[in-house]
Amino acid sequence: MAGSVTTSVFESQALTLLDQLKAEGFEFQVAEPDILRVRPVDRVTPELRADLQRHKSALLMLIRIGDAGVQERRELFARQLAATPSPQVPLFVYCAYVPYVKGTCFSCRDPLPEPRFGRCWRCSLAWRLAAGVSIDVNLAVALDAAKVCA
Numbered sequence: 001m002a003g004s005v006t007t008s009v010f011e012s013q014a015l016t017l018l019d020q021l022k023a024e025g026f027e028f029q030v031a032e033p034d035i036l037r038v039r040p041v042d043r044v045t046p047e048l049r050a051d052l053q054r055h056k057s058a059l060l061m062l063i064r065i066g067d068a069g070v071q072e073r074r075e076l077f078a079r080q081l082a083a084t085p086s087p088q089v090p091l092f093v094y095c096a097y098v099p100y101v102k103g104t105c106f107s108c109r110d111p112l113p114e115p116r117f118g119r120c121w122r123c124s125l126a127w128r129l130a131a132g133v134s135i136d137v138n139l140a141v142a143l144d145a146a147k148v149c150a
């Protein structure tokens with residue numbers, strides 16, 4: 001299970017597993033940074049726990065991509081991209097005006113987990129989805145954190 005989970009993630013066993021578990025009534029939550037919460041816990045068998053552990057990074061990615069906040073941002077960023085003549089790219093900013101301050105996403109104003117400049121994970125992931133850039137969410141967060149405001 002080395003390398004990026006993103007390119008083949010939709011064909012992966014993780015998606016099958018996730019669909020199956022949702023159909024069985026399990027609920028999933030991602031707690032930052034990389035904690036997968038599954039409910040109800042008392043139905044998680046040792047076998048299931050092993051499966052979840054094996055596919056954890058892909059499951060985290062799928063759950064993040066399925067997040068409603070990510071999808072809203074992705075739609076907006078995709079419209080921004082469509083409205084921007086190539087080779088320019090839009091800034092992919094969710095709100096019209098957000099102060100560029102430490103600890104606040106400069107795109108959507110969500111609080112960041114650390115007092116740094118950057119985007120939240122939803123905005124990071126959403127603009128990459130919109131732009132069709134292959135994604136490693138941890139890399140995306142690192143890149144956005146390093147980015148100086150354009």
Ligand SMILES: [Zn+2]
Nearest residue numbers: 105108120123
């Ligand atoms: Zn954001």
